[in-house]
Amino acid sequence: MSSSIRTAWVAFATFLLLLAGWWGVAAIAPSSYLPTPLAIFERLVYFVVEGGLLDDLVSTMINIAAGFFIAAALGIASGLIMGVSRLGRDTIGFFVDVFQSAPSAALVPIIVVILGFGREAMITIVVIFCYFIIAVSTAAGARSIESGLHDMSATFGASRWLFFRKVLVPGSMPMIIVGLRLAMARAFNGGILAELLISIRGFGGKMMYFGGAFDFASLYALIAVALVLTFASMAVISLVGRQLIRWT
Amino acid sequence: MALNQTLSVQRLDDPAPDSPIIEISHLQKVFAQRKKAPLEAVTDFSLDVRRGEVLGLIGPSGCGKTTILRMVAGLDSPSSGSIVVDGKEVTGPGPERAMVFQDFALLPWQSALENVVFGMAATKLSREERVARARAELARVGLSGFEDHLPKALSGGMKQRVGLARALAVNPTVLLLDEPFGALDAQTKTLLQDDMSATLQEEGCTTLLVTHDMSEAVYLCDRIVVLTNRPARISQAFSIDIPRPRGERFRSTPEFTELVDQVWQELKAHVTLSNSQAVVEG
Structure with missing residues (x-):
């Protein structure tokens, strides 16, 4: 049995155990904030059959995807610059270090003033949530390229463009993928949080609605959907990433 | 005797x-070190090859x-003194000099063939000519049939043969x-x-x-x-x-x-x- 399959089984068994524990507690001491897994599952089935969730989900996913790709482009580009250029590190790197710890949610009012309550604002929030981790890991990846490969490229007269394509980008790729994977989780966080904070709509809006109505079974069902989608998106990045770095 | x-x-x-093809005269190299006295690595080194x-x-x-x-x-550039190769003072890397590295310095994400092709970056050869020459050089170092192998699939000795093929391919x-x-x-x-x-x-x-x-x-x-x-x-x-x-x-x-x-x-x-x-x- 390969180790990744073993990991999957152990994780699944742990999940079942937690689920059983939850179910036991919910059955012994029923309360509104701890519905049984069955109740949550029934809500989930209802949402799927009814289809009322789909529009909101698609709308939110568009924000998440758009924000993620913009952040990926910006993060990889600036990360590579920080990785190879002293000037890049001293200029961009400094601000990335400072702002990555800034409370992103606190920026929401400013973004709303500038961009309004529409999609642009929500996408911007997703970008802010994702950008830093991508930039920082890309820079770390670029810096991890052995000095021997720099020397080799120099002695054989590789142009800057060739170095970029054949050395810098592939050499940074393992860390770029790590960054994108972590950023994907943050993109879902940012996308849903944006809807909670800016305007009650989309998937986050639905969460806000059920939470306000104390319909916790529905809320948990939505959270479960978000978790599954996040996990699936991260898995896609891992799978695609593994194809890109088969040389490791 | x-x-x-x-x-x-x-x-x-x-x-x-x-x-002489290489003329090294009064070469000196001093490395500046942070919070330490400068390190003199080479001093008054003269040699003709x-x-x-x-x-x-x-x-x-x-x-x-x-x-x-x-x-x-x-x-690296000398702190003082000069190096002349084939009548030209060395100011940076040049196509008339090719290097083989101790740790091979192969691109792990490129095949043996592509690693040799990469070495010909500064030549005026077309892509086809580069590939043909890379194949020939790999054959010469005994690596026919390993053109498409990634470095991780090669032994240390084979990796260095790729390194040698890459250097020889530029006719240094x-x-x-x-x-x-x-x-x-x-x-x-x-x-x-x-x-x-x-x-x-x-x-x-x-x-x-x-x-x-x-x-x-x-x-x-x-x-x-x-x-x-x-x-x-x-x-x-x-x-x-x-x-x-x-x-x-x-x-x-x-x-x-x-x-x-x-x-x-x-x-x-x-x-x-x-x-x-x-x-x-x-």
Whole structure:
């Protein structure tokens, strides 16, 4: 049995155990904030059959995807610059270090003033949530390229463009993928949080609605959907990433 | 005694008989160090290398021999003094000099073939010509059939053969070998030295070999320059007037053993000094 399959089984068994524990507690001491897994599952089935969730989900996913790709482009580009250029590190790197710890949610009012309550604002929030981790890991990846490969490229007269394509980008790729994977989780966080904070709509809006109505079974069902989608998106990045770095 | 004819100690100011292809004069390299006194790695180092000559630089580890090679390659610039290769002063890397690295320096994400093709970046060849030449060079170092293998699928010896093919593919005037067999096991090393000996003979390119292996130097080189402990200066130069390639049997001759011993006797004092220094510094 390969180790990744073993990991999957152990994780699944742990999940079942937690689920059983939850179910036991919910059955012994029923309360509104701890519905049984069955109740949550029934809500989930209802949402799927009814289809009322789909529009909101698609709308939110568009924000998440758009924000993620913009952040990926910006993060990889600036990360590579920080990785190879002293000037890049001293200029961009400094601000990335400072702002990555800034409370992103606190920026929401400013973004709303500038961009309004529409999609642009929500996408911007997703970008802010994702950008830093991508930039920082890309820079770390670029810096991890052995000095021997720099020397080799120099002695054989590789142009800057060739170095970029054949050395810098592939050499940074393992860390770029790590960054994108972590950023994907943050993109879902940012996308849903944006809807909670800016305007009650989309998937986050639905969460806000059920939470306000104390319909916790529905809320948990939505959270479960978000978790599954996040996990699936991260898995896609891992799978695609593994194809890109088969040389490791 | 025959030995005195084969091993002659040169006077250091002896001008090289043929026109030198590498002229190093009064080379000095000082590295600035943060919060420490500057480190002088090489001092007043002058050396001429003849066309077609295989010259070994041997010295205690950390003595600055790799620094000299890096300056000839154009990867480091001298603090003072000059290096002239084929009539041109070295100011940076150039296509007439190709280097083989101790740690192979292969791109792990590229096949053996593509690694050799990458080495031809500065040439004017078309893509097809590069690929054809890379195939030919890989075949010559015995790697036919391994063109599409990634470095991780190759043994250490095979990786260094790719490194050698990459260097030879650019038809360099000067081949710079930086401890090319340093990362290999003894058996692989012996095999590769035999192949290298034959290849150097075929190519006839001027070669600068940095090594700390005395028998390797005696086996491959026309001339061996023993360096002092840091900062590197020339301690002694030995000419080995035995025609190359010397053949693997050469290693088991008394002559060989005697030559290695001669080099070791010269080197020993510096190595001992370097070790005691390391203890004091460490």
